[in-house]
Amino acid sequence: MATVTVLHFSKGSCTSAGGFVDSEPRSFQSRRIPNSRNQITAYKGLRSENIVDSLRLQSNAKATSTQAKTATRRASRRPLAVVVCGKGMNLVFVGAEMAPWSKTGGLGDVLGGLPPAMAANGHRVMSIAPRYDQYKDGWDTSVQVELKVGNRVETVRFFHCYKRGVDRVFVDHPMFLAKVWGKTGGKIYGPVTGTDYEDNQQRFSLFCQAALEAPRVLHLNNSEYYSGPYAGEDVVFIANDWHTGLLPCYLKSMHRSRGIYRNAKVAFCIHNIVYQGRFALSDFALLNLPDEFKSSLDFTDGYDEPVKGRKINWMKAGIIESDRVVTVSPHYALELVGEETGVELDGVLRMTGVTGIVNGMDVSEWNPSTDKYISTNYDTATVMDAKPLNKEALQAEVGLPVDRNIPVIAFLGRLEEQKGSDIFAKAIPEFMDENVQVIVLGTGKKKLERQLAELEDMYPDKLRAHLKFNVPLAHAIMGGADLLAVTSRFEPCGLIQLQGMRYGIPAVCSTTGGLVDTVKEGITGFHMGRFSANCNVVDKEDIEKVVKTVKRAINVYRTPAFAQMIQNCMKQDLSWKGPAKKWEQFLMSLGATGSEPGIDGEEIAPLAMENLATP
């Protein structure tokens, strides 16, 4: 029996079964030609007959004559040579968050950063998220589809922009925009953190269905190398977390049964197994799925929430109905199949298997040498001079005594049991006799926020608790802090420690999930050991682990070895480049028709405002 607390989502109310309305499928298989600066180099290497072949295929798909003429002109200008790049894949990422447009945490970061890295490697990439605000860079495509949700027919409209080589698609419906109005840090899933919208099942049922329509109905011509709808037989969908768990079910029941997406594949990515989308069994009728899918959703646990007894479980369906399952670090993949840590889906995951690929991070948004939120920019050569200046600026900004010689420990993240902010809070009084300052930036459960606010009252000259979602302050903390406390009970990958290392901050971290894969003891951080996964209590031994390791880190801070650790942290390539290659291998293994490897591209450098955390 797993001991991790599982959070449940509230149930919806409508009941009915039915189909959906759509437009005719279009068969289209373009020759994918890379589209970044580096990829243009590869394009030069294409033989002209490949390009002509590409044109013929494009024209089948109603590509415009202008495109054809342009490409012919290009082909005639470029030398003939051997083909140096693969054909790539048609990838469609689907997720409830997509930074910088929407983000409550790491899910948004991954949907923001991985797709451009895949595009840089020569794949044609779309990523789809709900439209939670009137994004000024998201244009109305005027394309609408009607979808059945519960017993209603709903109209969704697609908005779009093309950035960093990716078609970003936003699904527009009042269930998203009117509920959230841009407050994506806190209102994507419910009116306040920890409370869910009553109609979350209808919202995400609609979203999954819309995401399956987008590649088919949108005729996108933003890339100079790709055009037309994505949907041939070779689309690979990457569904992320429970909100997209029904995507493979709808693909089979609504599309494949009608001869569409026959060879399309779905990979299901688990960012956090604790959120599974468990609802009352009777809600199955809301989902417009044939009975044959009932067993994939059917789930029994020992909890009374949201109802006693049998339930449906969206994540379970995502795992079972997808072609392959992947998660965000190899160590977490091992934990997922463990009885104590698989949160009651370990048995299912042992059957399906799960691959672990460690996340990358957005090295453009998080770049100490260009970061506009820190007072003194720096790199590996200048970090030792710049850090003290940034620390002083940070201390002044948060209202702590300004002293460059005091080590500053930061804690940044959602204030939830997963992140162990309660363990950290209990440990703080035990090391406050040290000459140290603590800065917390986080928002989350009120109980946990209060706990930190009380500590600020206790230590007005040593601790600040900023209970907000504040991107500029997050950057300023990375620029000025010395140590990063990551006290997670479990951590699938963790992006905080990657961001910290990029800014020369060794992590003081628990030994779990992706923290095992990304933080090396004595080299890039300090490991505390594994904590109890029981979210209902704070284990005394875990408090001691935090205290002991924080004190150990403070002692190293005062030695030359710490300077070496800063260098070790900063010299790593933490970008999406390496993970994107692993993702390519993984997605190739799904065997979608026509899939070929891409090229060795560089991450497409963000231009202008594309990479800022708020659109």
Ligand SMILES: Nc1ncnc2c1ncn2[C@@H]1O[C@H](COP(=O)(O)OP(=O)(O)O[C@H]2O[C@H](CO)[C@@H](O)[C@H](O)[C@H]2O)[C@@H](O)[C@H]1O
């Ligand atoms: N108060 C605040 N103000 C400003 N920015 C804030 C903030 N609190 C958090 N952030 C930002 O939100 C992101 C949090 O990412 P994490 O990966 O650490 O956690 P999360 O648990 O949300 O993600 C889940 O998904 C990701 C992606 O797969 C996994 O890495 C992770 O382990 C898993 O739990 C970071 O970019 C961080 O800077």
